[in-house]
Amino acid sequence: MHLRVVLVQPLYEGNVGSVARAMKNFGFRDLVMVNPCRIEDFGLAMASHARDVLQMSRSYTSLGEAIAGANLVVGSTGKRLDTAQHHLRLHLRVPCLSPAELAEKLQGMDGTVALLLGREDCGLCSEELALCDMLISIPTSQEYPVMNLSHSAAVLFYELSRKKEQDGGMVEMARRESLELLAERSRALLYEVSYPRHKVDYTLLMLRRILGRARLTEREARTLLGLIKRVRWRIDARDEGSEDGHKRASSEEAGQGGEK
Amino acid sequence: MHLRVVLVQPLYEGNVGSVARAMKNFGFRDLVMVNPCRIEDFGLAMASHARDVLQMSRSYTSLGEAIAGANLVVGSTGKRLDTAQHHLRLHLRVPCLSPAELAEKLQGMDGTVALLLGREDCGLCSEELALCDMLISIPTSQEYPVMNLSHSAAVLFYELSRKKEQDGGMVEMARRESLELLAERSRALLYEVSYPRHKVDYTLLMLRRILGRARLTEREARTLLGLIKRVRWRIDARDEGSEDGHKRASSEEAGQGGEK
Numbered sequence: 001m002h003l004r005v006v007l008v009q010p011l012y013e014g015n016v017g018s019v020a021r022a023m024k025n026f027g028f029r030d031l032v033m034v035n036p037c038r039i040e041d042f043g044l045a046m047a048s049h050a051r052d053v054l055q056m057s058r059s060y061t062s063l064g065e066a067i068a069g070a071n072l073v074v075g076s077t078g079k080r081l082d083t084a085q086h087h088l089r090l091h092l093r094v095p096c097l098s099p100a101e102l103a104e105k106l107q108g109m110d111g112t113v114a115l116l117l118g119r120e121d122c123g124l125c126s127e128e129l130a131l132c133d134m135l136i137s138i139p140t141s142q143e144y145p146v147m148n149l150s151h152s153a154a155v156l157f158y159e160l161s162r163k164k165e166q167d168g169g170m171v172e173m174a175r176r177e178s179l180e181l182l183a184e185r186s187r188a189l190l191y192e193v194s195y196p197r198h199k200v201d202y203t204l205l206m207l208r209r210i211l212g213r214a215r216l217t218e219r220e221a222r223t224l225l226g227l228i229k230r231v232r233w234r235i236d237a238r239d240e241g242s243e244d245g246h247k248r249a250s251s252e253e254a255g256q257g258g259e260k
Numbered sequence: 261m262h263l264r265v266v267l268v269q270p271l272y273e274g275n276v277g278s279v280a281r282a283m284k285n286f287g288f289r290d291l292v293m294v295n296p297c298r299i300e301d302f303g304l305a306m307a308s309h310a311r312d313v314l315q316m317s318r319s320y321t322s323l324g325e326a327i328a329g330a331n332l333v334v335g336s337t338g339k340r341l342d343t344a345q346h347h348l349r350l351h352l353r354v355p356c357l358s359p360a361e362l363a364e365k366l367q368g369m370d371g372t373v374a375l376l377l378g379r380e381d382c383g384l385c386s387e388e389l390a391l392c393d394m395l396i397s398i399p400t401s402q403e404y405p406v407m408n409l410s411h412s413a414a415v416l417f418y419e420l421s422r423k424k425e426q427d428g429g430m431v432e433m434a435r436r437e438s439l440e441l442l443a444e445r446s447r448a449l450l451y452e453v454s455y456p457r458h459k460v461d462y463t464l465l466m467l468r469r470i471l472g473r474a475r476l477t478e479r480e481a482r483t484l485l486g487l488i489k490r491v492r493w494r495i496d497a498r499d500e501g502s503e504d505g506h507k508r509a510s511s512e513e514a515g516q517g518g519e520k
Contacts, residue, residue, distance in 0.1 A: 022411050027401035049404050100422070105473070138418065141287035144309050147414070151282050154411040155418045158398065162360070193494040195487070203487065206480055214474035220466055227455070227463065231491055234453040 002112045003160060004030045006066045008128060009119045010149065013039045017046030017054065018150030019117070024050035026157035031057035032066045032114075063116075063128055071111030071173040072215060074102065075124050075132035076152060078145055096137035097213065099159035105134075105215050106160070111173035115156065120149050130205060133179065133212025174211075174221035182221060183208060185228045192235055262372045263420060264290045266326045268388060269379045270409065273299045277306030277314065278410030279377070284310035286417035291317035292326045292374075323376075323388055331371030334362065335384050335392030336412060338405055356397035359419035366420070375416065380409050434471075438481040443468060445488045452495055 005023055010016050016039055020031060031053055039054060047054050060066045067073050077096065097105070106113060116132065118124035129135065138155055140147060147155075186207055190200050216224075265283055270276050276299055280291060291313055299314060307314050320326045327333050337356065357365070366373060376392060378384035389395065398415055400407060407415075446467055450460050476484075 018408060018411070021404075021408060024404040025400045025407045025411070027403070046408075048408075049406070099418075139422070140285045141421075143287070144281075144284040146309070147285045148278060148281060148306075148308075148410075150408075151278070151285070151411065151414040154407070154414050158359075158415045158418075161401075162399065189491070190487075193487075193490045195490055203483055206483055210474045210476065210480055210484075211470065212474075214470040214472075216470065220470055223463060223466055227450075227453075230453045230455060231449070231495075234495055235491075 001106050001109050002030065003028045003157075004032055004067075004070060004112055004114045005153070006063070006114050006116045007031070007033045007036060007149075008063060008066075008116055008124060009035045010117075011037055011120050012149075013037055013043030014046045015120060015149045017043035017048075017050075019153045020047040020053040020057070021050040022150055022154040022157050024053050025154075026161040028157060028161070029053055029056065033057060033059045034063050034066050035059070035061060063131060067114045067116075067131065068176070069112060070114035070176055071109075072106075072134065072212065073114045073116065073132045074134045074136055074212075075116045075129050076118070076136050076138075076156065077123055077129070078137065078140070078147060078152070096135045098139055099136060099156050102134070102136050102156075103159045103162060105213075109171060109173050109215060115160075117149060117153060133208060134215070135209070172218045174216040174218045178218060178221040178225070179208075179211070179216070182211070182224060182228075185225060185232075189228055189232055192232060261366050261369050262290065263288050263417075264292055264327075264330060264372055264374045265413070266323070266374050266376045267291070267293045267296060267409075268323060268326075268376055268384060269295045270377075271297055271380050272409075273297050273303030274306045275380060275409045277303035277308075277310075279413045280307040280313040280317070281310040282410055282414040282417050284313050285414075286421040288417060288421070289313055289316065293317060293319045294323050294326050295319070295321060323391060327374045327376075327391065329372060330374035332369075332394065333374045333376065333392045334394045334396055335376045335389050336378070336396050336398075336416065337383055337389070338397065338400070338407060338412070356395045358399055359396060359416050362394070362396050363419045363422060375420075377409060377413055432478045434476040434478045434481040438478060438485070439468075439471070439476070442471065442481055442484060442488075445485060445492075449488055449492055452492060 005019065005028060007016060007019060010019075010033060016033070016036060023029065023031060029052075036059055044051055044054065116124060116128065118128070124132075136156075138147065138152055183204060187200065187204055190203065195203065211221075211224075214220075265279065265288060267276060267279060270279075270293065276293070276296060283289065283291060289312075296319055304311055304314065376384060376388065378388065384392075396416070398407065398412055443464060447460065447464055450463065455463065471484075474480075
């Protein structure tokens with residue numbers, strides 16, 4: 001499992017340097033940033049012996065570029081359902097995993113995990129959370145839940161680097177394109193079954209989170225795609241059947257053996 | 261179990277403030293220092309909303325005073341036996357516990373645990389280690405094992421506070437009956453879309469495993485049941501449409517608004 005650390009619009013260079021140091025402390029080196037602040041002397045000083053991690057980091061202007069190619073996108077949030085603003089509640093109504101649960105789920109998985117850490121002041125926004133397959137949250141005190149960015153990072157790296165007994169071989173995680181295709185085909189299916197328009201986005205987000213938490217394998221993604229294809233084919237076949245009468249419907253029926 | 265955090269001669273006020281913040285993040289408040297640096301504006305800024313922890317902290321001139329009354333004294337060290345100076349080897353030849361092992365050992369313990377964190381540059385000295393009942397070390401990369409003081413602190417507090425956590429538990433897990441219903445309805449759907457018979461059982465098992473790994477919520481189970489119902493309704497509507505012609509199909513179409 002390869003970890004790509006994605007800092008989304010970090011505001012303070014000291015934090016960026018501290019995150020780089022914590023990464024190297026736990027053996028991670030792939031740092032990507034989206035519209036970061038300037039990294040100058042203080043940032044380099046905080047990185048200490050992890051300047052190389054900073055120097056090899058890449059910056060992009062969009063989150064889409066930063067997560068390109070990742071098999072799983074994990075968003076970290078410190079927000080709580082009970083105190084979150086209205087537009088974020090949608091995201092927080094699904095269970096957030098703890099860092100330990102995430103580490104457990106990633107056991108034996110092969111692929112790239114993009115771990116998103118948001119801005120120091122307001123974290124990840126709603127559109128960014130919508131790109132995540134899974135949300136995690138560090139269990140903190142109710143009284144003061146807001147952690148320093150690099151502290152959250154250190155705790156997450158610690159948990160993700162912990163050596164646990166491997167059970168069996170590696171399993172190929174679903175590819176990003178397969179997950180995107182699943183989202184696209186699911187949307188098409190919802191439209192096709194006249195799913196209430198105002199619920200479509202929420203239901204798609206829920207599906208993404210369910211599959212993300214399950215950390216879908218490529219094989220499972222293919223099976224789900226095949227299942228959706230068959231359902232849609234069945235609906236289409238019927239549609240054509242109802243237009244052209246029994247004859248067409250029966251010929252489609254007969255042809256189904258050829259459907260992959 | 262009461263945790264007393266003991267910073268031994270911290271050199272940088274920023275780190276002290278950061279440690280205070282991390283303490284409060286994880287519900288700890290008892291901070292004691294031995295010959296600390298001066299805490300001024302930067303230290304207070306780094307403490308953020310944990311100024312009260314700094315303000316209530318106590319400072320002593322000897323470690324003996326700082327650990328007075330503690331039931332257990334735990335020293336944290338980043339040093340490795342193979343690279344440690346001669347006078348420290350004595351201490352490092354006994355096994356260091358990992359933070360997780362410490363947390364496990366403290367389960368169900370009643371009393372005060374003093375957790376010693378040493379200087380940023382050279383940690384705890386030989387005489388200080390000699391006062392410890394137990395040593396712990398965070399497993400880090402061999403390449404760059406030296407963590408920032410407040411990062412080590414955050415990881416330790418995270419691990420020591422974990423037992424209180426027990427799963428965030430705010431979200432209602434899917435009921436067994438809902439999961440069984442989901443399996444039953446999924447099977448019906450597979451039959452309805454003429455899914456290859458020899459693959460049905462395997463695909464249903466795969467679905468169950470995906471949903472199981474995702475630890476589905478009751479809300480999500482309900483949404484998935486609604487989705488399957490709608491897909492099946494859509495197929496049935498078409499089936500009836502193809503049998504009875506356009507008229508029946510259109511009336512079903514019109515009726516779909518009533519579908520829950």
